[in-house]
Amino acid sequence: MKNVLAENYSLLRVRVLLVLLFSVFWLQVGAQNPNITDTLSDKIIERVLKDNHDLSDKRKSFNGYPYAFYTPESQFAVGAGGIFISYLGTSAELKPSKLGFGGYYSTNKQYKISLSPELYLLRNKLYISAPMSYGFFINKFWGIGDDAPNNDNADYSQKTFAVMIGVQIPPWLFSADRTGIILDYNHTDIVDKKGNELLLSDSINGNSGGQIFGIGSDLVWDSRDNIFFPNNGAYQYFKLVFYPDVDGxxxxxxxxxxxxxxxxxxxxxxxxxxxxxxxxxxxxxxxxPSLGGPKRMRGYFSGRYRDNFYGMMQLEYRQYIWKRLGFVAFGGVGNVSNSMIEYNFNTMKYSGGVGLRYLFNKKQKVNLRMDIGLGSGGNHGIYFGIQEAF
Known part of the structure; x- marks a missing residue:
């Protein structure tokens, strides 16, 4: 047992080193690109000086909206949501804070209520986030691995309460913009296994649900010129969280x-x-780690493939075409594996699609989005949300 744990954590250290080297590489690329190193503060200050606006004119804004959508996970659903945007200070470089919220109910009796505050304070030197959600979900589990077969009896239902609190400040070490502490809590109850043979077996870890609590840290590099619809810049995020033995x-x-x-x-x-x-x-x-969903590899059911390691890349083109209306075209490749060294490029999964955008907050450039994603093997999905997928 000790040899297995030592091997696992030795592999983890190798992964951390590779990831940090990759992050440093991207930072160096960003430093050599003048379009990327233009900071948000430079652009806002330039605009303020040009337009002779007083910084105190930064106003609060609120946008609410009803919506209806269909996804493979929820089927047809109706709900409502909104976003409240405000500046918690008057400094020119301050980024807008936001409070997003929403809730929906679907035809398969699935529901979710969510609240997502993100606060920028002290000239962006203090960042606080606390996304939380509670819901009942009709989910699917096909097994573990990149070759998990289709199964008509993959359904199960769960209730989940989740909250993740993050507090970030400028670091003393590393050349990051912010670093901080993460507290993650999740309580999942497997309500009904619905005859799913995989979950009826005790060989699947977590088949009865339970609680987990994690504590960790993260690093952020952010040079985007707008956090809602960037034209130029880059964003890099690294996170490492440890979950001590709770419920096994x-x-x-x-x-x-x-x-x-x-x-x-x-x-x-x-x-x-x-x-x-x-x-x-x-x-x-x-x-x-799971492949699919509304943000990455759109077109696959969220969790269609699961394993210990997940890597993907996606590209997207975004453009406004008429007044507040816009469109996007996107494509992605990705896969899961038992470990990074076992990642199989021969069984890569592919996705692509198009989407429509409506600019409902012109000042901050916040979009409503609707995407149609197609995956291989007949996988597909329609997604509705607020802000871009990434």
């Missing part, structure tokens, strides 16, 4: 999220996203 789950989770944006003309943007997530230890199946 002892594991760690590593995440790397790299985004880049280049505009060929104002609001004609090419966006790139490289994403890696990895677990080591005894994570419950519903916390394993």
């Amino acid at each position: 789950y002892l594991f760690s989770l590593l995440e790397l999220d790299v985004k880049g944006f280049v505009a060929v003309a104002p609001d004609h943007v090419f966006a790139m996203n490289f994403y890696v997530q990895s677990t080591t230890g005894d994570a419950p199946f519903y916390y394993l």
Whole structure:
């Protein structure tokens, strides 16, 4: 047992080193690109001086909206949501804080209520986030691995309460913009296994649900010129969280999220996203890195493929075409595997699609989005949301 744990954590250290080297590489690329190193503060100060606006004129804004949508996960659903945007200070470089909220109910009796505050204070030197949600979900579990077969009896239902609190400040070490502490709590109850043979077996870790609590840290590099619809800049995020033994789950989770944006003309943007997530230890199946969903590999049911390691890349072109209406075209490749060294490029999954955008907050450039995603093997999905997928 000790040899297994030593091997796992040795592999984890190798992953952390590789990820940090990759992050440093992207920072160096950003430093050599004048379009990327233009900071938000430079652009706002220039605009203020040009337009002779007083910084105290930064106003609060609120946008609410009803919506209806269909996804493979929820089927047809109706709901309402909104976003409240405000500046918690008057400094020129201050980024807008936001409070997003929403809720929906679907035809398969699924529901979710969510609240997502993100606060920028002290000239962006203090960042606080606390996304939380509660819901009942009709989910699917096909098994673990990149070759999990289709199964007509993959359904199960769960109730989940989740909250993640993050507090970030400028770091003393590293050349990051912010670093901080993460507290993650999740309580999942497997309400009904619905005859799913995999979950009826005790061989699947987490088949009865339970509680997990994690503590970790993260690093952020952010040079985007707008946090809602960037034209230029980059965003890199690194996270490492350890989950001590609660309800029998002892594991760690590593995440790397790299985004880049280049505009060929104002609001004609090419966006790139490289994403890696990895677990080591005894994570419950519903916390394993999973392929699919409304943000990455659109077109696949969220969790269609699950395993200890997940890596993907997606590209997207965004453009406004008439007044407040816009469109996007996107494509992505990705896969899951038992470990990073076992990642199989021969079984890669592909996705692509198009989407419509409506600019409902012109001042902050916040969009409502509707995407149609297609995956291989007949996988597909329609997604509705607020803000861009990445």
